Amino acid sequence: MATVNLRAPLKDLAGGNSDVQVEGATVGAVIQALEKEHPKLTGWILDEQGHVRRHVNVFVNGERVREDAAVQPADRLHVLPSISGGSP
Amino acid sequence: MTELLVGTHKGLFALRGTNGDPMELAVRAFPGETVEYATRDPRTGRTFASVSNGQFGPRVMFTDDPGLGEWNQAKGPAFPDDVDAAVVRTWVVTPGEIDGLLYAGVDPAALFVSTDNGETWELNRGLWNVPTRPEWNPGLGGLALHSICPWPGDPARLAVGISAAGVWLSEDGGDTWRTGYTGLVPEYLPEDTREGTHALCVHNMRRSPVRPERLFMQFHGSVYRSDDTGETWSDIATGLPDGFGFPIVLDPADPDAAFVIPLDGMFDRATPGGRVAVYETRDAGASWTARGTGLPQKNAWLTILRQAFGADSGSPQSLAFGSTSGTVFASGDGGASWGTAFDRLPRITSVRFA
Numbered sequence: 001m002a003t004v005n006l007r008a009p010l011k012d013l014a015g016g017n018s019d020v021q022v023e024g025a026t027v028g029a030v031i032q033a034l035e036k037e038h039p040k041l042t043g044w045i046l047d048e049q050g051h052v053r054r055h056v057n058v059f060v061n062g063e064r065v066r067e068d069a070a071v072q073p074a075d076r077l078h079v080l081p082s083i084s085g086g087s088p
Numbered sequence: 089m090t091e092l093l094v095g096t097h098k099g100l101f102a103l104r105g106t107n108g109d110p111m112e113l114a115v116r117a118f119p120g121e122t123v124e125y126a127t128r129d130p131r132t133g134r135t136f137a138s139v140s141n142g143q144f145g146p147r148v149m150f151t152d153d154p155g156l157g158e159w160n161q162a163k164g165p166a167f168p169d170d171v172d173a174a175v176v177r178t179w180v181v182t183p184g185e186i187d188g189l190l191y192a193g194v195d196p197a198a199l200f201v202s203t204d205n206g207e208t209w210e211l212n213r214g215l216w217n218v219p220t221r222p223e224w225n226p227g228l229g230g231l232a233l234h235s236i237c238p239w240p241g242d243p244a245r246l247a248v249g250i251s252a253a254g255v256w257l258s259e260d261g262g263d264t265w266r267t268g269y270t271g272l273v274p275e276y277l278p279e280d281t282r283e284g285t286h287a288l289c290v291h292n293m294r295r296s297p298v299r300p301e302r303l304f305m306q307f308h309g310s311v312y313r314s315d316d317t318g319e320t321w322s323d324i325a326t327g328l329p330d331g332f333g334f335p336i337v338l339d340p341a342d343p344d345a346a347f348v349i350p351l352d353g354m355f356d357r358a359t360p361g362g363r364v365a366v367y368e369t370r371d372a373g374a375s376w377t378a379r380g381t382g383l384p385q386k387n388a389w390l391t392i393l394r395q396a397f398g399a400d401s402g403s404p405q406s407l408a409f410g411s412t413s414g415t416v417f418a419s420g421d422g423g424a425s426w427g428t429a430f431d432r433l434p435r436i437t438s439v440r441f442a
Binding site for chain 2: 009040042043047051053055056081082
């Protein structure tokens with residue numbers, strides 16, 4: 001299973017877990033599995049069309065990717081808010 | 089004791105106190121996130137907040153806790169898989185005319201319906217699929233369905249206002265829709281392009297609960313009234329310092345009463361001459377009276393957004409509005425006199441009486 005690393009506020013919505021292990025062959029599938037395990041995350045990372053939100057960055061093993069990127073079981077994902085979406 | 093729900097660019101502020109006097113901050117929720125709109129359903133006591141996070145998107149939250157402590161995230165509003173759209177923000181949540189029924193208006197302009205007191209939401213496909221939708225264009229604030237006017241006692245009849253796609257009317261519970269464009273004049277368009285345009289920039293629209301065939305509208309550049317359920321509109325801005333403004337509120341007990349806050353022209357969009365005044369009509373727009381007692385009368389260039397003016401149903405009526413510069417003004421005597429309820433808040437997006 002891949003490991004998804006979350007920071008606040010996503011970590012709080014995942015019950016305080018900063019590392020969550022979930023299955024999925026793509027980033028989109030991994031995030032959807034994450035939402036299923038932690039429903040409070042629904043809509044925060046992916047929009048209703050399954051796209052990674054414009055101001056959210058997902059990295060797989062350090063490389064910034066989109067929802068259709070492949071994920072291997074040993075991969076480590078980081079989900080971070082983009083600096084471009086911050087509120088002044 | 090009055091409670092005001094004040095949505096801001098930096099969270100929800102619940103203010104409690106007496107109208108016209110300084111109020112106390114009771115609760116702040118959703119710090120760091122924009123609360124586009126907050127309201128309490130008087131039927132259930134459930135409080136709703138439309139919350140937008142610059143990074144993590146929009147959501148509707150609700151709580152049954154009077155202390156606004158524990159919030160739940162609604163399932164939606166969100167477009168279904170077969171619709172190629174994503175919700176940008178929820179502009180308004182409005183109780184319907186059946187127990188459990190609520191409506192939400194979102195950007196891109198769509199109506200969502202809940203039948204379980206706002207816990208889950210479903211797209212109204214009748215309005216989404218109207219044939220002219222590809223011709224709709226957004227205003228500066230987006231393509232926003234921001235005004236929802238149910239018909240008291242009749243869930244089949246509904247009017248909605250869209251910026252910038254005019255008034256839409258349904259008499260079959262939202263299955264089919266028709267326009268209510270007649271009489272609206274988009275002075276921001278060249279005269280020879282106005283006929284048949286959909287670019288009608290409704291800023292805010294309200295229905296009189298005691299005379300439901302009557303609606304009032306703050307339009308982009310004028311104020312209008314309809315006495316035939318929104319089919320046709322008459323300009324009633326004569327007597328106002330400017331026809332431009334964003335919000336409009338009514339006195340639910342008086343079908344001839346409305347309140348607007350005129351702003352200066354189509355460019356400055358601030359209170360004219362640095363003076364703040366609410367304008368009141370008690371004769372359905374035939375005349376307007378400035379109500380500025382207690383409001384700043386010099387060096388005050390305020391902007392009041394479309395959802396940032398609220399009114400209750402009391403007698404005398406209480407009114408409150410908030411500025412983008414973060415001040416909440418309130419009146420407990422129907423607008424005759426005003427006081428500063430709270431100051432130095434973030435940019436205010438909505439004000440509602442709880």
